[in-house]
Amino acid sequence: LQYDYLNKIQTLVIQESLSMTPHFLVFLNTSKQIRSDFQSCLYNFNMIDIDTFKTILQGGSSTIIDLLQKIRPKNVVSPFKYLGPCAPDVFVGREELISEIIDNDQAGYAITGGRRIGKTSLLLKIQYDINRGRQAVRYDNFLQRYEKQSYYDCCYVDCINLYSFQDVYNEIFRKQASKEILKGRVFSDLTELISRTSALQNKKLLLLLDEMDDLMEMVSVHDRDAENFQKDLQKAANRNMLKFVICGFRNISKVIRDPGHPFFNLCKGLYMTPLKKREIKKLLVMSNIQQLFKIPGHHLEKVVERLNIASGGYPSVVQYIADQMMRTDRDGIVSPNT
Template identity: 20%
Template sequence: MAGVFGRRNIEMARLGTKSIAKRDVNRLSQARSAKDIHQALDRIVKVVRSDASIVSFPKFRKFLGRVSDSEDSLKNLHSQLLDRLKISLDQWTKIEAMTQKWASLYDNPDFGHLVQPLVQDLSAFFGCKTRSFSVPLKDMGLWDFRLLFPDIHLNYFDDEIHMIVVTDSRAGPNEFAAVKDIIHKNDATMKVTLLLVLGNGDQLRELAKTSSIEIVVLDEDDCREIMLSPNSKRMFCHRVARRISVQALQPYQTQGKVRSRMFYGRHDEIKRLKSNLSNSFAIYGGRLIGKSSLLHQIDQEFEHGETGGYRVCSITAQAFTSSVEACRALLKELDIPTAKHRSVLTFERLMRDYLLSHTGRVLILVDEVDDLIVLDGRDNYQMFEAFHNLNNDFGERCRFVFAGYRDLARQCMDSKSRFRNFAEPIRLGNLDPVSARLLIEEPMCEELGFRFESDDLVEKILEMTAGHPNYIQVFCKELTEYLERQQRRRVREHDIEYTYHNADFRDRV
């Protein structure tokens, strides 16, 4: 088992612990002023964060006890240490318990039975739970774990994570080839695999850089940083994000409906829909302002969310060449036979029969409705008249939400239009400042691991994009990919200016 912890073998780990004890405990014991105590404690914090082996963690409380002349004094010193580390006593206690298991690997030649409980404890710091494990290649020191990741949903992980544990940090090309074989056999569809090295992972990390598979190597240093972070789950995400290319992680979408986890704001609009359950709505706004994404979110919330119980039918009207064709598509969404459907009047009759024979509620979402307004206008708006009649007669059991651009906006503003008495207008503008800021900070900082040099830089992006959701997505996508080419994850003012004046950003907005 010697060498399992890489550059810190058993003897060095213990010698390191003793040297830390002698030097820093002596400083504490000789301290005569608050300043001297603070300096000694600061030194210990530095050692804990960067120099000490994980196996030395349980020793620190004993070291403090040597210079404490009373239990109160010990508690005070320990409290000051935790304050400097910015962690709670509960977290420190969990660290001590976990690292005692880690340290026990040193002294146990048959350490196999200790790996699973160690990984279970460590996974809790990651925000995961162990679902299953196996030992595909015990002679190579490889353990195969499946972790559930229920609390944080990231682009590069599904709810389940594949993690392979390497118990010998001397592992080299042969072991890495075996790791890739395990991944190919079990995880052809997973984006990322974690490789946890119980020691120093530098060699395997270099090998991972040459692999076509996304493999993230975490080692003892990473685990220490994660455990000592005030928010260990967030630190875990940052550590992983920094080891994966931005292209593989990229959460920002510049086209199409955004995924639910990238949907920010629009709380007032959704609240209006939820509080006026008998009404239909017409959502209009500029291009790429987020109308389709809002409809997608409405779909999710009304079918699966707290407002659930709706049968949601969603169509994109841009694809249709007639009102009858659009009506037929809606009937198919509701599984209503359409063989006899030849007119808008037939559509209305079939819908009435359906609503009278079913007890549920129907929400019909029509995106890109502008062309359909023009087509139906040639038939004196028969289809929209049918929609109006159904909503009038069945109320919340048959509602419509339309999304469009200029033609829908004109209908909403025309006092003589049928829409004025049918659908409540909602003008969709830029995001509110809080939501716009979250759209910048959460994906960039929480998911991709970027850091802004100052808060003013976020304000600068808000000013440059005016809170337009698509402009923010385009800007942040260009910015993150530029910074990756620079091999940096720290955002400076120059980077903001460069992205703003870059031709790629200008061309896309």
């Protein structure tokens, strides 16, 4: 049971990007050994019992701040991920792509790019931002810029282990129908599901379909499921109830340009390129990263230049090197020779 709780907390820390800031974890009627076990796994949590927590609350905000500051930030779990999508709070760059997808009226996008270029990280960043109230940029009739609350309801689907478009349907139904506003309802097709979502929440569904390459490769040009899926997407998009993004590698590029495929001309193609130097620099000067290691101002440009050359701008390599920089210099100072 103890390890089950610990696993749930660690999952929450990753999903909510809590690994960069200090927190209290309050235990009710547990032994010091259990608190010690948790402390060894959750470096940025201060483990306390309920009586201590009550004392802290009585001491006011200054007492809480003093205790939180005693948790050493450089002991936190590394925020850099290079074997999978990066954490949204250390995602940098791609501002133009994100703005294109969220702020424009285009109904569909196909995002392509090399392996490990950051396609999944981009989709998860979009979902993260929208779920946390990202403002959508709009322009009035006089081309004056203004911002309004994003009106999207996000649904992210990883298609890597799905073998047909019926599987995609089922996954979308499972994710959307499990939401509180739709529980217990029965839907005949995707359009009706999206329609109900839009009507109940007054929001447009933003459907993020990741790893579509393998699925596209398995379906034939005359696949009826693919054709029906395309028609459903088009119908919902035409009714202004849906915006969708599909991600992949080579196959996505081919099918949206193949006149014989149901997905021909369905969406606008966007290509992801390696990070630019200014985007790498932005990662290194983020406030939460500077808690982990510091780069003296006179070394910053040289460190960025070396990191850019070594990584080729590939996000996963940038994340790997940054992770090693964090682990190498325990005094927290990084130079071009690190």
